[in-house]
Every structure is written in structure tokens, then in C-alpha cells.
Amino acid sequence: MMTEEISSSQLSKHTGSTVRIHGHIQSLRDMGNLAFVVIRDMDGSVQLVADEQEVLLIVRQAAPETPVIAEGVVVARPQGQGFEIQLKELTLLSTPALSLPVEIGKQSKVDGLSLSTMLDYRPLTLRSPKVRSIFKIEAVFCEAFREFLRERQFTEIHSPKIVATGTEGGAQLFKLNYFGREAFLAQSPQFYKQIMVGALERVFEIAPVYRAEEHDTTRHLNEYISMDVEMGFIENEHDLMDLLNKLVKHMFEKVSQSCGDELSLWGAKIPEVGTIPRVTLSEAVDIINSYQKKGSKEKTDLDPEGEKIICEHFYQKENSDLVFITGYPLSVRPFYAMPLPLQNEMSSRSFDLLFRGLEITTGGQRIHRHEELISAMQGRGLDPEAFKDYLQCFQYGMPPHGGFAIGLERIAKQLLGLPSVKLAALFPRDINRMTP
RNA sequence: GGGAUCGUAGCUCAGUUGGUUAGAGCGCCUGCCUGUCACGUAGGAGGUCGCGGGUUCGAGUCCCGUCGGUCCCGCCA
Numbered sequence: 001m002m003t004e005e006i007s008s009s010q011l012s013k014h015t016g017s018t019v020r021i022h023g024h025i026q027s028l029r030d031m032g033n034l035a036f037v038v039i040r041d042m043d044g045s046v047q048l049v050a051d052e053q054e055v056l057l058i059v060r061q062a063a064p065e066t067p068v069i070a071e072g073v074v075v076a077r078p079q080g081q082g083f084e085i086q087l088k089e090l091t092l093l094s095t096p097a098l099s100l101p102v103e104i105g106k107q108s109k110v111d112g113l114s115l116s117t118m119l120d121y122r123p124l125t126l127r128s129p130k131v132r133s134i135f136k137i138e139a140v141f142c143e144a145f146r147e148f149l150r151e152r153q154f155t156e157i158h159s160p161k162i163v164a165t166g167t168e169g170g171a172q173l174f175k176l177n178y179f180g181r182e183a184f185l186a187q188s189p190q191f192y193k194q195i196m197v198g199a200l201e202r203v204f205e206i207a208p209v210y211r212a213e214e215h216d217t218t219r220h221l222n223e224y225i226s227m228d229v230e231m232g233f234i235e236n237e238h239d240l241m242d243l244l245n246k247l248v249k250h251m252f253e254k255v256s257q258s259c260g261d262e263l264s265l266w267g268a269k270i271p272e273v274g275t276i277p278r279v280t281l282s283e284a285v286d287i288i289n290s291y292q293k294k295g296s297k298e299k300t301d302l303d304p305e306g307e308k309i310i311c312e313h314f315y316q317k318e319n320s321d322l323v324f325i326t327g328y329p330l331s332v333r334p335f336y337a338m339p340l341p342l343q344n345e346m347s348s349r350s351f352d353l354l355f356r357g358l359e360i361t362t363g364g365q366r367i368h369r370h371e372e373l374i375s376a377m378q379g380r381g382l383d384p385e386a387f388k389d390y391l392q393c394f395q396y397g398m399p400p401h402g403g404f405a406i407g408l409e410r411i412a413k414q415l416l417g418l419p420s421v422k423l424a425a426l427f428p429r430d431i432n433r434m435t436p
Numbered sequence: 437g438g439g440a441u442c443g444u445a446g447c448u449c450a451g452u453u454g455g456u457u458a459g460a461g462c463g464c465c466u467g468c469c470u471g472u473c474a475c476g477u478a479g480g481a482g483g484u485c486g487c488g489g490g491u492u493c494g495a496g497u498c499c500c501g502u503c504g505g506u507c508c509c510g511c512c513a
Contacts, residue, residue, distance in 0.1 A: 027473080034470035051470065064463095078471070099464055101446050106474065109462070112448055116505055121447095172511085188513095213511060214437070224513065303509080352513090359513065407513030420506095421513090432504085 003071060008044035011083040014074045021046065021085065022069045022093075024127065025062055027105045035059045037087075038105075039068060040129065044261075047084040048072065058090045064100055065127070067093040104128040115420060122427055122436050133262035134424055137255055138225075138412050142206055144254035145227050145406075148247050154202040154229070159192035161185060161208065165386055174212045185210035188405070190336070191390040193230035194366060197401045198393045202231045206408070216431050218420040219304075219358060221409060223429040229363075230403030237338070237349040237365045240402050241278060241324055244353060244361065248322065248406075249273035255415070266416040271321035276353070277314050280327035284310050308357035326351045335376045338365035338402070349402070356414045363404020370394040
């Protein structure tokens with residue numbers, strides 16, 4: 001009978017039997033005539049115990065991160081909980097060419113790494129249980145996002161990332177040479193997802209977007225994963241916030257259900273999502289000013305400090321980790337934002353969603369009437385001719401529609417309490433990093 | 437685009453008012469150790485103190501320049 005090949009999460013089902021298991025060596029403790037080898041595999045880790053001379057000789061040739069196939073008997077650990085494998089055979093599948101530049105087997109060492117070391121040695125640091133857990137959680141965020149939207153008849157799309165024009169102008173676009181013509185990397189699937197509302201009514205996309213902005217902060221990337229949604233036949237922006245409210249609730253619940261181990265590595269607490277409070281920008285600014293010390297300057301806008309204050313306020317008042325900010329002035333939104341006329345100012349039917357002090361989503365209703373869109377563009381000095389392909393869908397008739405986009409790395413950063421969004425990207429691209 | 441701050445061993449850091457041979461922990465190498473799990477233990481290797489210039493009898497330490505890192509603002513997800 002063939003020895004069964006299992007992974008570390010299946011140990012308990014094989015107590016007493018001989019199994020094969022493969023993984024990378026995470027730690028080695030040689031006690032002389034006894035050695036302990038912890039290997040890490042795709043879903044956990046397990047300790048191997050070697051006490052036979054032939055096996056011990058092989059163990060002594062191994063180094064941390066060596067990939068191995070082990071064969072032995074699954075036994076309960078004499079002390080503590082869980083299981084270990086009494087080694088009969090160990091095969092080293094390759095030999096690391098270098099000793100490791102950083103110690104990834106010890107959690108405290110991984111936690112202490114500087115950001116640049118963490119990223120310079122990304123192929124290695126990504127292997128540590130705590131680092132890789134970030135990306136398991138992101139995968140579940142994506143699954144949950146897809147699952148929720150598919151159930152509501154949204155269709156997943158893939159829009160082009162090489163584009164001829166930007167959505168707002170052009171300053172923040174990466175330029176590239178497209179067979180001698182000027183092209184850009186898409187900063188958003190905005191136009192395409194709107195166009196697809198005309199075809200499929202409800203669409204979503206999970207894909208990278210590119211921003212050529214020269215910022216250098218813990219919340220910006222020049223390439224990030226945008227989780228985009230767009231839907232037709234809405235009443236107004238509140239339909240979108242209703243949808244987003246349920247969507248993030250589902251995303252957090254799914255991560256809570258299937259990522260217990262990963263969350264506990266970070267000590268992360270899943271937010272309880274009820275009805276997310278909605279405040280207008282001017283209400284938010286008033287709240288922020290009420291917290292400011294006397295004599296300090298009155299805020300007129302929502303800066304990063306204000307975002308933290310407003311989130312803290314709603315956490316204390318309504319036990320909500322999330323808050324919608326609505327009613328942004330039309331002037332600070334893109335030309336396609338639907339206007340919302342108020343008594344003495346021109347507002348927009350758009351919103352941001354803040355999570356624990358950071359903006360994770362922007363969205364809103366879009367202008368769907370062709371003439372209104374043309375005049376909105378002209379009002380901002382944009383030439384409709386440059387957007388004529390986008391404008392086609394409006395010429396053929398578009399329903400009231402809108403959407404939003406969630407920043408994947410940002411939501412992961414906030415959930416796990418990461419010090420930088422760069423840690424939530426596999427291979428982050430920032431103002432001075434293109435490698436690895 | 438504007439600003440702040442830091443560069444000392446593979447990693448994380450200490451290094452006094454400028455003083456003689458630059459340190460620690462972990463890792464690495466060679467041993468010893470049959471229940472380790474931050475294993476223990478004996479020994480060892482490893483440094484152009486980012487780089488260039490200056491001040492000084494003397495610079496890791498002070499000054500100027502430069503390169504790199506980290507962070508903040510504007511802007512954004």
C-alpha cells in the first residue's frame with residue numbers, strides 16, 4: 001500500500017499511521033542523538049522528530065528553508081497539544097545556496113524587520129507564516145467580494161490596462177510607448193465599467209490600477225488592486241452605500257469564518273458591521289472641529305488627521321469601525337460625478353468610506369445624460385472629443401448608475417493593523433521601488 | 437511638488453563632552469548534548485562605521501556635499 005501524502009492540517013486524521021509530508025524546513029534543533037525539525041507547508045507546520053542515525057545524518061546536512069519530503073508515523077506530542085511525526089526517512093530536495101539574510105523562522109525577528117529589508121528579501125520574507133497570512137486573507141476578501149456580487153447578478157469583467165486617455169486629465173498617468181503612439185497605464189477602470197453597465201447592467205472587476213503620483217506615505221502605492229463595482233438603474237447614491245454596506249459586512253464575515261489562524265497571528269479583530277453611519281462632509285468637519293483644542297485652526301476639509309478623529313468619534317458613539325462621508329463638493333470630484341444641488345453650494349452624489357481612520361473606498365452616482373456630461377466636461381475645460389469613445393454609451397442611452405472601488409491593500413492594512421500598505425502588496429511598487 | 441528624520445556586522449541595534457584595538461543579541465561556521473520548541477553549551481569567523489570632501493594632533497562622533505532608507509503634507513483607494 002502506498003504511503004499517503006498529507007498536509008499538516010490533516011495530521012489528526014492519521015494518528016498512528018505512516019504518512020508522507022512535504023514542506024520547507026522552518027527550524028532545526030539538533031540535540032545530538034535526537035533532532036527536531038519543524039517544517040512549514042501550505043496550510044501550517046509540523047514538528048518532525050529524528051532519532052535514527054541515518055536520518056540524523058541527513059538532518060545535519062539540511063539548512064533552514066530546505067524543501068524536504070518526510071516520511072514517518074504521526075504521533076501525539078508527549079508534551080503540549082497536537083501531533084508530530086516520528087521520522088523514518090527524510091529527503092532533501094534542494095540545498096539553499098545561501099544562508100538566510102533574515103530569520104524568518106522566528107516571529108519576533110520577522111516583526112522586527114525594517115520595511116526596506118522586508119521588501120528587499122521579499123522572496124524569502126513572503127514565506128514567513130505571518131507575512132504569507134496577509135495574502136491568504138486578501139484572497140478571501142476577493143472570494144467574498146466575488147461571491148457576494150455574483151449572487152446579486154453582477155458579472156465579472158476585465159477591462160484594458162493600456163489606455164489612450166485618462167479619466168481626469170493626465171497628470172497622474174504613467175505614459176508608455178505603444179508602437180510609436182502615446183498610451184497610458186489605466187489609473188482606473190472607470191470608463192469601461194460604466195460602458196459595461198450599458199451591456200450587463202451590473203459589473204465588477206478586481207484588477208491592478210496605476211497611479212503616477214509622487215507620494216511617499218504608508219497608505220499609497222503606485223500600483224494597487226482595485227475592487228471595482230458599477231451598477232445601473234439605481235435611485236441615487238444611497239443605493240450604492242446600501243450595497244457597499246452589505247458587501248463589506250459579507251467580506252469581513254467570510255474572513256472571520258475562514259481565516260481564524262491568520263487573524264490571530266496579527267491579533268486582528270473583525271469589525272462588527274451594522275448599519276454604517278452616514279455623515280455629510282460639513283457635518284464631519286464640524287465634529288472634527290469640536291475635538292480640536294481651542295486656538296488651533298478651524299478645519300475646513302477632511303485631512304488624514306481629521307479622518308482619524310471622525311472614525312474615533314463614530315467608534316465611541318456608535319461602536320462602528322466604518323463611516324460614510326457624503327456630500328463632497330462637486331469641485332473635488334471628477335467630471336462624471338452626479339451633482340446634488342443644495343441651498344448654497346453645489347454638492348455631489350458621491351461618498352467615501354472610512355475604515356479605522358483611513359479611506360478605503362470612493363464611490364458615487366454618475367451623470368448618465370449625454371448633454372449633462374458634455375457640459376460637465378466643458379465646465380472643467382475638458383474636450384469631449386478626447387472622450388468620444390467613452391461618450392458613445394451615453395449617446396446610445398444610459399440608465400442612472402453608479403459604483404465604487406475598494407482598495408484591497410488598504411482594507412487589509414486596516415484590518416490587520418499593518419504599519420504600511422506596502423506590506424499588504426506582494427511586490428509593492430512605490431516611488432522608489434520597482435524590484436523585486 | 438514641499439517638509440522632517442535616519443544610514444555602524446547577514447538582521448535588529450548600542451557606541452558618553454571628538455581620544456588609542458568599534459560592541460551586543462540573533463543568525464552563520466566547528467564541536468558536545470535523547471524531548472527541544474527564543475533549546476542549552478564550548479569555541480570561531482564576520483566591519484572601507486553609506487560614499488566624497490573638510491575641520492582637528494586625532495572623526496563612527498563636528499561641518500559641507502552626495503547617494504540611499506523611513507515618515508509626514510498636498511493628492512488619493
